[in-house]
Amino acid sequence: VNEFYSSTDHMTRLIDIRKEFARCLHGYIEALEGQVDALKRTLNTLEKDFDDAPEDPEKFISNPLAAFQLVRKLSRVWATTQEHLEGRRNTETLEKLRSTAQTLPGADDVDGVVMALVRLQEMYRLDPRNISLFSQVSHNLTLDPDETFHIAMISYHSHRLQYALLWMEETLRKLDEGEEANVTKDEVLYQLASFSHQLAVIQMPSRPEPTNGGLLHPALHKSLIESIKTWEWTAKYIPHTDTENTYEALCTGKRVAMTPQRERKLVCRYRRGRGNPLMLFKEEVEWDQPMILRYHDFLSEGEIDTIKTLARPKLSRAQVIDAVSGKRVSAASRVSQSAWLYEDEDPVVTQVNQRIADVTGLELQTAESLQIANYGIGGQYEPHYDSKLTNDSDFQLRGGRIATVLIYMSDVDIGGATVFPDVGAALQPKRGSAVLWFNLLRNGNEDIRTLHAACPVFVGSKWVANKWIRTYGQEFRRKCSTIKSD
Numbered sequence: 001v002n003e004f005y006s007s008t009d010h011m012t013r014l015i016d017i018r019k020e021f022a023r024c025l026h027g028y029i030e031a032l033e034g035q036v037d038a039l040k041r042t043l044n045t046l047e048k049d050f051d052d053a054p055e056d057p058e059k060f061i062s063n064p065l066a067a068f069q070l071v072r073k074l075s076r077v078w079a080t081t082q083e084h085l086e087g088r089r090n091t092e093t094l095e096k097l098r099s100t101a102q103t104l105p106g107a108d109d110v111d112g113v114v115m116a117l118v119r120l121q122e123m124y125r126l127d128p129r130n131i132s133l134f135s136q137v138s139h140n141l142t143l144d145p146d147e148t149f150h151i152a153m154i155s156y157h158s159h160r161l162q163y164a165l166l167w168m169e170e171t172l173r174k175l176d177e178g179e180e181a182n183v184t185k186d187e188v189l190y191q192l193a194s195f196s197h198q199l200a201v202i203q204m205p206s207r208p209e210p211t212n213g214g215l216l217h218p219a220l221h222k223s224l225i226e227s228i229k230t231w232e233w234t235a236k237y238i239p240h241t242d243t244e245n246t247y248e249a250l251c252t253g254k255r256v257a258m259t260p261q262r263e264r265k266l267v268c269r270y271r272r273g274r275g276n277p278l279m280l281f282k283e284e285v286e287w288d289q290p291m292i293l294r295y296h297d298f299l300s301e302g303e304i305d306t307i308k309t310l311a312r313p314k315l316s317r318a319q320v321i322d323a324v325s326g327k328r329v330s331a332a333s334r335v336s337q338s339a340w341l342y343e344d345e346d347p348v349v350t351q352v353n354q355r356i357a358d359v360t361g362l363e364l365q366t367a368e369s370l371q372i373a374n375y376g377i378g379g380q381y382e383p384h385y386d387s388k389l390t391n392d393s394d395f396q397l398r399g400g401r402i403a404t405v406l407i408y409m410s411d412v413d414i415g416g417a418t419v420f421p422d423v424g425a426a427l428q429p430k431r432g433s434a435v436l437w438f439n440l441l442r443n444g445n446e447d448i449r450t451l452h453a454a455c456p457v458f459v460g461s462k463w464v465a466n467k468w469i470r471t472y473g474q475e476f477r478r479k480c481s482t483i484k485s486d
């Protein structure tokens with residue numbers, strides 16, 4: 001499975017794939033044309049014979065030279081034709097075309113992108129009629145009615161009836177404006193009626209059954225169009241849990257007000273490394289309860305490039321453990337691609353790990369390898385605790401995930417913040433900076449305030465590196481830490 005959509009880095013490959021596929025198709029068409037030319041030549045020689053057909057066939061064929069020519073020609077005509085039909089050039093180019101086709105995205109990828117679109121829409125409250133928000137980002141893109149219809153149907157199948165209705169309405173509008181499409185207006189109206197009925201948006205004169213010929217009852221049609229016009233763009237039909245509410249609020253830029261006393265604690269300062277006092281770090285207190293620290297200019301541009309280059313060939317869809325089956329599965333709750341970079345894989349990895357030890361003063365022998373992640377369109381990670389791992393095979397050996405160091409390796413134009421819904425903290429990705437927090441309290445219990453999430457990326461490519469530091473080995477180190485954690 002390619003799963004292009006889960007990583008922006010992989011999505012960019014599609015642009016090359018498009019070029020390669022076009023090149024192969026061109027080659028194949030040329031080979032076919034060559035073949036057609038050869039077939040035409042064969043046909044020509046046969047037709048030429050009709051034109052100078054003998055007046056007296058019997059006399060003609062009694063000429064041994066003529067007989068020889070005709071018999072020879074006809075005995076070979078099928079072989080020649082077949083040779084052209086199975087032209088070797090053709091077979092080669094067709095093989096190339098076939099193998100390039102293997103790299104094309106599939107229907108799953110389309111669904112993935114649509115799901116991402118719907119997720120973004122849900123998170124950032126985007127009205128399909130206001131889709132220009134997407135188009136402003138690049139090249140004045142517009143969708144055709146078949147495309148908006150597709151989005152509507154996927155929204156419907158993923159139980160987002162409200163969005164399904166809005167996209168279907170957009171489809172109808174486009175058809176009304178005379179845009180060309182495969183989907184018919186009747187189909188669209190039928191779906192619209194069904195969605196509206198299910199949402200109880202409109203008063204039904206009767207069940208939303210089409211009248212003769214699949215047409216919608218005119219009264220129903222009218223009431224449908226009227227209600228859509230006045231229909232408010234709200235989330236009232238989609239219930240949210242508390243966490244989601246705050247998660248969404250934080251992702252969309254809403255902030256809880258802090259008391260001035262607390263705000264005064266959010267300072268920026270130069271700090272000696274807790275593990276290496278010879279090193280100075282630009283430390284910013286991003287949050288006080290729980291303490292979240294940010295280190296600016298933690299990675300250099302060169303280090304970021306090297307790390308991305310190392311990770312690229314290893315990226316694969318990040319997985320979560322399925323609660324029921326206990327198996328690792330892909331899930332909409334975590335849309336990104338990730339890769340592990342090992343300690344001695346490259347001097348830059350060693351160097352970055354050393355810097356993490358220098359700044360935190362924590363033992364890294366028991367830590368996990370550096371995990372690199374690249375998020376795709378709408379890429380996100382729903383609220384979770386880093387310390388709550390199902391099937392943690394390392395627990396016995398290393399202890400729990402005492403601390404997280406999250407390094408941002410890109411800026412994100414819109415979206416993609418790391419948010420802590422229970423306390424109201426929101427960290428904007430800033431290229432080269434690293435954030436640090438403790439997942440476990442000093443008594444070893446989980447700090448439930450560290451519930452956090454990665455907001456869907458709206459515009460941009462988000463790259464992060466995660467270092468999860470484990471409990472074993474910190475017995476004498478965390479005490480020395482000045483990080484005030486209960």
Ligand SMILES: O=C(O)CCC(=O)C(=O)O
Pocket residue numbers: 381386406416417418452453454455464466
């Ligand atoms: O990418 C982010 O902002 C957070 C990622 C995260 O929480 C994780 O990978 O555990």
Ligand SMILES: [Fe+2]
Pocket residue numbers: 384385386452
């Ligand atoms: Fe996390």
